[in-house]
Amino acid sequence: MTETVRDTQAQIIESLRKLLKKPMPLGPTTNIVKDLQLDSLAVMDFIMSLEDQFEIVIPLDRVAEVETLGDLALVVDELRGRK
Amino acid sequence: MSILSKFAPLRQTYDQLRSVGQNPFEMVFEGMLSSTEGMYRGRKTILLGTNNYLGLTFDEACIEESVAAVRAHGTGTTGSRIANGSYGTHRTLEKSLAQFFNREHCMVFSTGYQANLGMLSTLAGKGDYLLLDSDSHASIYDGARLGHAEVVRFRHNDPDDLHKRLKRLANEPGQKLVVVEGIYSMLGDVAPLREFAEVKREMGAWLMVDEAHSLGVLGANGRGLAEEAGVEADCDFIVGTFSKSLGSVGGFCVSNVEDFDILRVACRPYMFTASLPPSVMASTIMALRRMQEEPQRRKRLHENAERLYYGLRNLGFAVGPQCSPIVSVAVADAPLAVEFWNRLLEGGLYLNLALPPATPTPAPLLRSSISAVHTPAQIDRAVQLFEAVGRQLGVLPPLVNTATRKRVSTPISAPPLAEVAMLASGGIR
Numbered sequence: 001m002t003e004t005v006r007d008t009q010a011q012i013i014e015s016l017r018k019l020l021k022k023p024m025p026l027g028p029t030t031n032i033v034k035d036l037q038l039d040s041l042a043v044m045d046f047i048m049s050l051e052d053q054f055e056i057v058i059p060l061d062r063v064a065e066v067e068t069l070g071d072l073a074l075v076v077d078e079l080r081g082r083k
Numbered sequence: 084m085s086i087l088s089k090f091a092p093l094r095q096t097y098d099q100l101r102s103v104g105q106n107p108f109e110m111v112f113e114g115m116l117s118s119t120e121g122m123y124r125g126r127k128t129i130l131l132g133t134n135n136y137l138g139l140t141f142d143e144a145c146i147e148e149s150v151a152a153v154r155a156h157g158t159g160t161t162g163s164r165i166a167n168g169s170y171g172t173h174r175t176l177e178k179s180l181a182q183f184f185n186r187e188h189c190m191v192f193s194t195g196y197q198a199n200l201g202m203l204s205t206l207a208g209k210g211d212y213l214l215l216d217s218d219s220h221a222s223i224y225d226g227a228r229l230g231h232a233e234v235v236r237f238r239h240n241d242p243d244d245l246h247k248r249l250k251r252l253a254n255e256p257g258q259k260l261v262v263v264e265g266i267y268s269m270l271g272d273v274a275p276l277r278e279f280a281e282v283k284r285e286m287g288a289w290l291m292v293d294e295a296h297s298l299g300v301l302g303a304n305g306r307g308l309a310e311e312a313g314v315e316a317d318c319d320f321i322v323g324t325f326s327k328s329l330g331s332v333g334g335f336c337v338s339n340v341e342d343f344d345i346l347r348v349a350c351r352p353y354m355f356t357a358s359l360p361p362s363v364m365a366s367t368i369m370a371l372r373r374m375q376e377e378p379q380r381r382k383r384l385h386e387n388a389e390r391l392y393y394g395l396r397n398l399g400f401a402v403g404p405q406c407s408p409i410v411s412v413a414v415a416d417a418p419l420a421v422e423f424w425n426r427l428l429e430g431g432l433y434l435n436l437a438l439p440p441a442t443p444t445p446a447p448l449l450r451s452s453i454s455a456v457h458t459p460a461q462i463d464r465a466v467q468l469f470e471a472v473g474r475q476l477g478v479l480p481p482l483v484n485t486a487t488r489k490r491v492s493t494p495i496s497a498p499p500l501a502e503v504a505m506l507a508s509g510g511i512r
Contacts, residue, residue: 040440044217048238057251059233 008054008080009073015053016069019046028070054080091216100438103418104425107436117141118330123433129461131451132434136408137380138456139297139330142373145366152365159360165348172364180335181367183375184306184321188343188390191335193356195295195324196222198334201352202291202322203262204230214245214288216274218267218443219337223293229352233255239267239443242278249286259288265297265308269443269450271409273301276308280317291320298373299328300408305381329370331363384408384455387462391453394466399479401446408453411437412469413446414478420447426472432465 012027020036030036032043048074051058056079066072100106112121112128118138121130139145152172160167173191181189192198203226207213211232215223218239227234235252238244249259261283263274269505276292283290294307302310304327309318318341325333347353374380385408392406414420417438424436427449433452442448451465473479 041443041445044236048217048236049165052247055251057233057235057248059235060227061234 001079004081006072007076008077009069011053012050012069012073012076015049016046019049026069028073029070030069031067032069032072033067050076056080099356100417100421103421105428107421110243110355115140119454119458119461121433123428126431128428129432129457131432131453131457131461133454134296134327134452135327135330135454135456136296136384136452137330137370138454139328139373141372142330144371144373145330145369148369149362149366153360156361158362160358161250162357163354164358165354167358169358170361170364172361172368173358176359176364176368177335179371181337183371184337185315186321186337187339188352189335189337190343190346190353191333191359192353193333193359195322195326195334196225197352197356198322198324198336199223199293201226201231201346201350202320202336203227203260204352205233205244205346205350206289206320207258207260212252212255212259214248214259214261216240216263218269219262220264220268220293220295220362221441223262223264229288232260240272240274242275242282245279246282246286247295249282249288253286259286260291261288262293262507265294265301266407266409267443268296268409269437269441269448270403270411271296271407272404273297273308273407276312276318277314280312280314283317289319290317291322292318294321294323296409299381300324300384305374305378312395325363327512328374329367329482331367333359333363333367368370380455384418384453387453387457387459390459390462391451391465394462395469398466398470398473398502400473402471408437409450410453411448411450413444413448415446417447419476419478420449423449423472423476423478430468430472432468437503458487 009028016026038046047058047063054076056076058075058079062075065074110123112123113125114122116122116127118135118140119130121128124289156170156172164173176191177189177350180191181187187426192201199220199222203223205330207230209231213227213232213234215234215236216239217236235248237248245261252259261279263276263279266273274430280290291308292307294309297307299305301308304310306315307321307323309315309321320336320338322334322336325331388410392402392410395410395412396402403409403411414423420436420438427434437448437450439445439447453462470479
């Protein structure tokens with residue numbers, strides 16, 4: 001994992017902690033749907049908030065690839081790099 | 084393991100739904116008595132969930148035209164227009180619609196769903212961008228999915244959010260097509276189209292408006308939200324359906340964009356499906372005429388909508404953010420919604436039950452659509468029934484208005500993220 005991906009992941013986790021109602025362990029292997037107990041609307045809202053946070057656009061087909069926080073960090077990091 | 088095993092969680096939810104009473108997704112009416120009444124289990128039932136906005140399904144002139152067409156041209160076209168050829172009626176229907184919308188071009192599709200499937204998947208190609216309102220109907224999401232463009236969502240009815248996203252894409256070379264709906268099918272809220280048009284102009288994007296629920300409903304001539312907002316020139320593509328105000332089935336797209344007709348040999352959902360049968364087109368052409376000849380239907384529609392919307396709101400029900408012919412009441416959770424829906428049906432009132440994720444928020448909706456031909460007595464009966472059931476089930480006094488888009492903490496389901504990505508406000512077609 002590169003430095004920038006680690007940084008992106010840390011920022012995503014920090015944002016997620018603010019969103020979640022109760023504290024839970026979060027890491028690269030955390031499954032976004034199964035582990036976080038967020039409904040699908042909340043997940044899409046979270047993705048949109050990340051778009052704003054990182055000033056990027058995450059196309060839906062890229063979201064479809066994502067299962068874990070680690071996957072998400074890779075996608076966000078790649079899109080940040082494209083700016 | 085069966086190939087259908089993946090649907091086990093859905094099966095469980097579905098069975099729970101059925102165990103309460105009637106199955107809201109498999110309703111069978113024994114007969115239709117009029118545009119507003121049907122027979123269900125041997126009793127007269129008020130129909131308050133049929134999108135039959137102008138009440139033209141039993142219009143004598145429409146029926147006569149349909150009967151004459153089926154006698155003259157037969158029951159079906161038995162194939163697609165590119166293979167079997169068009170009938171004169173296809174052309175007449177397209178010309179009638181183009182003329183009504185003051186547009187150069189029109190293509191008709193076999194359903195409204197296919198109109199979106201066809202237009203979105205074909206207009207935006209590889210390297211292009213589709214910008215969709217997050218509460219878009221399933222047909223819009225599915226059209227996006229069928230094509231090869233990058234798909235980006237913006238926050239519901241938020242032109243500033245669209246602007247922000249278009250700005251981020253400003254240096255990307257592809258074309259950008261923005262898609263919004265005139266009236267959103269779940270809560271009946273209307274898009275701020277004038278503001279969207281401003282953003283579109285400034286950012287050099289294309290704009291498509293789906294007027295499925297606003298054709299015949301909005302605008303001085305019933306041309307929809309684009310007419311009402313005074314921005315028809317900014318709307319490059321208007322799509323819509325015949326299955327609501329026009330009382331039949333089918334879809335269309337009208338446009339002034341040059342060389343539009345090339346889509347007839349590029350748009351797969353247009354090319355590779357059977358075309359509309361003559362009887363359907365004949366009634367649609369007449370319905371379009373009736374709609375223009377009788378603007379009083381639209382006036383009555385809005386009077387009826389107000390009667391229902393304010394009737395329910397004044398009782399304390401959580402209705403949508405604005406009055407329109409779609410009036411939805413949000414209730415706390417799915418079991419309550421199912422119970423409520425069943426009791427309304429037992430009382431002789433049919434409407435739509437909408438459960439997440441087909442709803443814009445996790446709150447289930449009891450969704451009504453009003454018609455110009457509902458009588459005040461039918462609407463009052465509906466409001467009375469709502470009140471009686473609302474008190475029986477403890478829904479009254481009021482819940483929080485859905486306009487606040489309140490979230491509930493309990494997850495309704497946990498679909499894989501790939502499905503979440505394609506989450507559609509399932510909507511009603």
